[in-house]
Amino acid sequence: MQVLKIFLVLLFFFCVTLLGFYLIPVNRTFQASIGLDMSDVTVFRSLTDTTEWKSWYGDPSPLRIDTASPYKLVRYVTGPEDLTSKEGEVKIKQVYVGESVVQWKEKVVIRKDIMEKLRLLFAPSGYSNKFLGRVSKFKGKLDHPTDKISGLRLEISEIPSYDIAVRTDTMKIAEVGGNIETLYRSLISNFKDAQLKYPGLIQTRMEMINDSMVRLRVGAVLKDSLLKVKSPILKIEAPSYKALVAHVNGNLDQVNDDVKIMNDWLRKHAGRFAADFWLEHQYSYDENNQLTNSFNIVQPIYFLK
DSSP: OHHHHHHHHHHHHHHHHHHHHHHSOEEEEEEEEEEESSOHHHHHHHHHOGGGHHHHTOOOOSEEEEEEETTTEEEEEESOTTSEEEEEEEEEEEEETTEEEEEEEEEEEESSOHHHHHHHHHOTHHHHHHHHHHHHHHHHHHHSOOSEETTEEEEEEEEOOEEEEEEEEEEEGGGHHHHHHHHHHHHHTTSOGGGBSSTTEEEEEEEEOSSSEEEEEEEEEESOTTOOOOTTOEEEEEOOEEEEEEEEESOGGGHHHHHHHHHHHHHHTTOEEOSOOEEEEEOEEOTTSOEEOEEEEEEEEEEOO
16 A cells, blocks of 8 residues: 555656646757858848748748847747747857858757657757758858849849940939939930830949938930930940849848848859949839839949859
């Protein structure tokens, strides 16, 4: 009888312990530090490009990302919160131009699976190796960038020579977005569609004057090189050149960041780039009559191996 009581007491405590172990989440944190020959902009945009996570992380669904500290910190949570999830924190620090250091932490939280809890507590190397493998894949993706990087689709193009009519105006940086179409409409009012090589296609160049002012140049490619123009319109003869072209779906206020990403990509492919660039965009509207932001960044390059 005494033995039975002891057995029942032990069984009770075992069941309570097992229930507690089942109910109480178990977690362990893994860390890694990597160096990348990329700007903080490229690293940040690559981490926040959720369409590419599956290529280096595996299936992260559901994925939740916090980008409250742009270019410095990315927090994320993957997996269902009531089962097994991973809570990550990635700190980004640019140490030189085009070079960044990334401090990566990921906490694995297991809430119900008892066997996985035991593995995490007593044999964590499996989880550690998977974490390090994901970090390594992310680094490899940026060390050897393809034609898609940080949300941009890139290609090398041969731009033929052309004649372009341009109008220039000076304005505050904050006014650029609302004035591009206005300046373009003013420009093309001097031409017929038949005189333009690409009717509706706007070429834009922005030159910084100071921290708040910009010189905006808007152009349209002419079909006839002999066509005469009148002031304040200028005609520029542009020679043929090789260019890196980025196809962008985003806002014009992020163009400088897009160009940094292009330059990072070009350095990886032994290319040299020009300091200036053109934007090519065609205004279109969605079903709600909202302006859609889709444009190309055309950056001349001098050499590509």
